[in-house]
Amino acid sequence: MKILSTTFLILCALRLQAQTALVTGKVTAEGKPVPYASVVIKGASLGGSTDAEGKFQIKNAPEGSRVLLISAIGYQKQEVKVDLKAGTNNISNIVLDGEGSQLNEVTVTGSSRAVELRRNPVSVAVMSKKMMDQNTNTNLIDAVVKGVPGVSAVTTGPNISKPFIRGLGYNRVLTLYDGLRQEGQQWGDEHGIEIDQYGIGRAEVVKGPASLIYGSDAVAGVINLIPAKPEYQDGKMSGDVALDYQGNNGLLGSSLGFSFRKTDWKYSFRATSKQAHNYTNRIDGFVYGTAYKEYNFSASARVDKPWGSSKIAATIYDNRQEIPDGSRDSLSRRFTKQVLDAGDDITNRPIVPNSRLNNYSIAALHQRIQHYRVYSTSEFKVKDGTINLMLGGQQSVRREYNHPTVTSQPGLYVVLNTLNYDLKYNLAPIHGIESTIGSNGMYQHNSSRNGTDFPIPDHQLFDAGAYLFAKRTMGKFDVSGGVRYDNRNISWNDFYVGTNPQTGFGQKVNAGTAGADLQFPAFSNRYTGISGSVGATYNINERLLLKANISRGYRAPNITEVGSNGLDPGAHIVYLGNRNFNPEFNLQQDVGVMAYLKDADISLEVFNNQIDNFIYQSRLTDANGDPVVIVPGNLTYQYQQSAARLYGGELTVNLHPTKMPWLNFNNSVALVIGLNKNQQLLDRYGDQAKYLPFIPPLHARSEIKLTAPKRMIGLNKPFFKVEADMYDAQTRFYALDDTETFAAGYTLINMAVGGTFKNKAGKGLCDLLLQAQNMFDVAYQSNLNRLKYFEYYRASPTGYTGIYNMGRNIGLKAIFYF
Incomplete structure (x- = not known):
């Protein structure tokens, strides 16, 4: 009886293994890998996340017609229908759409950690490198002025612009570089922001008091470059x-x-x-x-x-x-x-x-x-x-x-x-x-x-x-x-x-x-x-x-x-x-x-x-x-x-x-x-x-x-x-x-x-x-x-x-x- 029971359990395990699949693939956006994206099989409570190269794998997936739900902060959710078979199933490149709508745009400014724009009650605007590259700008702040309503600048010629948010500027606007306060005699009229405009990939603007996270000098808002x-x-x-x-x-x-x-x-x-x-x-x-x-x-x-x-x-x-x-x-x-x-x-x-x-x-x-x-x-x-x-x-x-x-x-x-x-x-x-x-x-x-x-x-x-x-x-x-x-x-x-x-x-x-x-x-x-x-x-x-x-x-x-x-x-x-x-x-x-x-x-x-x-x-x-x-x-x-x-x-x-x-x-x-x-x-x-x-x-x-x-x-x-x-x-x-x-x-x-x-x-x-x-x-x-x-x-x-x-x-x- 012990031999028969053991044989039965082995056969069941082999049959169970035969009915499962390994799912692999890669998630990209605009030709680049999307790290930490969530990939889930709907209705199966199975899933995983992509690595730094955008690659993922899901083990022991059930066979048959399934739907993969892919989501990542900053991108629109996407569903992909797949027909899974026993063995390895490699899903062709999954491309997420991050353009057009700002529905899932993510910001790191004005909050204690990354949060979707739509879930943040504070007014935050985002300007991408693509938006800046598709304009001719004489300096970095002018680029932000063009892309964010409510932001203006006091200027002294083409290379000197002081940012203002909703009518307030100087030491009332806190400028950050990669999250670090920019300190450079902000009270002066006749010099601009000491930051390389060609090295910035993203600008996030908080419109309104942001003293909670940053302290004094952010009563008008924050510009994080x-x-x-x-x-x-x-x-x-x-x-x-x-x-x-x-x-x-x-x-x-x-x-x-x-x-x-x-x-x-x-x-x-x-x-x-x-x-x-x-x-x-x-x-x-x-x-x-x-x-x-x-x-x-x-x-x-x-x-x-x-x-x-x-x-x-x-x-x-x-x-x-x-x-x-x-x-x-x-x-x-x-x-x-x-x-x-x-x-x-x-x-x-x-x-x-x-x-x-x-x-x-x-x-x-x-x-x-x-x-x-x-x-x-x-x-x-x-x-x-x-x-x-x-x-x-x-x-x-x-x-x-x-x-x-x-x-x-x-x-x-x-x-x-x-x-x-x-x-x-x-x-x-x-x-x-x-x-x-x-x-x-x-x-x-x-x-x-x-x-x-x-x-x-x-x-x-x-x-x-x-x-x-x-x-x-x-x-x-x-x-x-x-x-x-x-x-x-x-x-x-x-x-x-x-x-x-x-x-x-x-x-x-x-x-x-x-x-x-x-x-x-x-x-x-x-x-x-x-x-x-x-x-x-x-x-x-x-x-x-x-x-x-x-x-x-x-x-x-x-x-x-x-x-x-x-x-x-x-x-x-x-x-x-x-x-x-x-x-x-x-x-x-x-x-x-x-x-x-x-x-x-x-x-x-x-x-x-x-x-x-x-x-x-x-x-x-x-x-x-x-x-x-x-x-x-x-x-x-x-x-x-x-x-x-x-x-x-x-x-x-x-x-x-x-x-x-x-x-x-x-x-x-x-x-x-x-x-x-x-x-x-x-x-x-x-x-x-x-x-x-x-x-x-x-x-x-x-x-x-x-x-x-x-x-x-x-x-x-x-x-x-x-x-x-x-x-x-x-x-x-x-x-x-x-x-x-x-x-x-x-x-x-x-x-x-x-x-x-x-x-x-x-x-x-x-x-x-x-x-x-x-x-x-x-x-x-x-x-x-x-x-x-x-x-x-x-x-x-x-x-x-x-x-x-x-x-x-x-x-x-x-x-x-x-």
Whole structure:
């Protein structure tokens, strides 16, 4: 009987084995493997996930007609019917669709861990590398402005753009590079973001207070610029070369990137060069003082192990940027240049020769911005949770050369050193609740070196905060929120300034030096704040949802707002701070409706933002209402503090009809209204002080894109697009003391054609783009263009005052892959 029983069990096992199958396959998207995708046999409770190469296998699968359900974060779900037989069943390449709809788009910004866009109650927008590559951009922030409604930029020429989110900018917008705070004298007007635009693969924008995760300086939102992820191949080197030319200012851009993988280790490197001469428009001709040369280098090494992963990376940024001041001959309106320090007469400067306007050499009066960054990120698996640690060090060196008689002597020379940390523990779900405990902060030391102008004192800053964040899905509701406490200390010692007897310029001196002036008396203060957020998403169905969120943000005053007392030569402004300022707090309500339909993506988001202790700049006037002049030829601004309110919203309608896959019709409109709640100013000056400064006008954008479904003239899916970029007149501006003036509306027409060359195996060899920005050479002045106010005369013989934005710009971009 034992022999018979054993024989029977063996036969049953053999028969059971004969009725099962092994399923193997590979999941890809856009020709690249999709790691960690879920592959499940519906109704069988069997499945697995893809590895780093996108490959999967499912053992002991039942025979017969089955359905595989494939899903991955960031891609649309797909079902594949298969007929499984005993033995190995290899499924031909499974391709997921990540284009068209943002239904399953995933973000890592504004939340404690990766989350689908549709499940996040906070307003988040995403811009991919593909979107950036299919546009001609003069700098990285302008690329984000074009792709994300509600984002604008204060500009000082084509390479200097300060990001604003829903009417708020400077230290209210926190810029991240790969999750690390970007620290580089954000208070300054006259330099941009120190990041290589060719090395960014993705931009994620949080619109609204994000202080909960990031602390002070994120009351307006966050822009996270994420480096591009190379296509690693084990044992092989791969990479790309980008070449960029723009005709208006002769921009020459080139970038080389390559990557290499050896088992668990991945390496990448990128080097970029950009240079341009002065830009031109049909009103001003060549705009003197807008040429630049920029260099970037970056490198990283990453290791992936069963315990988690770790990466170390470094970047170098070096930019020589001319300093425009807008001085002109009063009759011919040709630009003039400063040649004297003492005795300079702005109305009697020599005219800049034409030969100097369109060459690539940098003028003696310029600024040099250097930024160095080293950081590491690690993720450690702890049971069912993870611990994430980021450590970073940065140095920002800023010099402004503004002495024409001693060109090697910088007027402003400041060095900012920053140490950052970010630690968080993502706990395992408890009763369906995903929670994170975290802490982050920084230490800063800013010092003046061999300069002659000192707008801010040498100071130290220590910042630390801790937070708790949680989220849970309850049926059709996704709920998330948390609370945070922050502490910031700012301090400096007595700072004395004297006169260099040899040059006559200012210099930093000791307290006992003869003639020493105490420009910055010692100061120390501690700022604290509690911020929080709670919101929910209601999934009416798979493609229609409602969002609501309320957030309280916190921002400590920055160094210029509390400590400034001097000339910033690059901005041509004397800044005066206020030591008695309190931290800003804002309470913002967001409501949105999103529809990810078969033929369209539609979203409507509205917000209301109430700010207490809002800090802003205003021209300083005397008792008679006349402007106060402390340094001749320079404006004087004093920081103010009052209540404020901003409200508005964004509407996006992107049409991609399934019956016409070659057509995309994308439309957006954004509106922000900023109200000054300073009742004393309102009672005295009325409508002149009604609105806040730096508020963008109504902005609408429409784009029609036609993509050929087949190869044409050797190009894979060539496309043609035409875009209308429309700005309404800005009549709601801060008019007190002519701080801002009326800006007329305008419409810019942009066109582009491009496509990809691929080899027989389907691998991309080269992307080409030919684009014309401002096709009809419209003469316009953006209300956020600082050069609009660079004018020294009350009237102009031509009827045009200030400097105009860039005219027609035709560009050619090529990206070669190897």
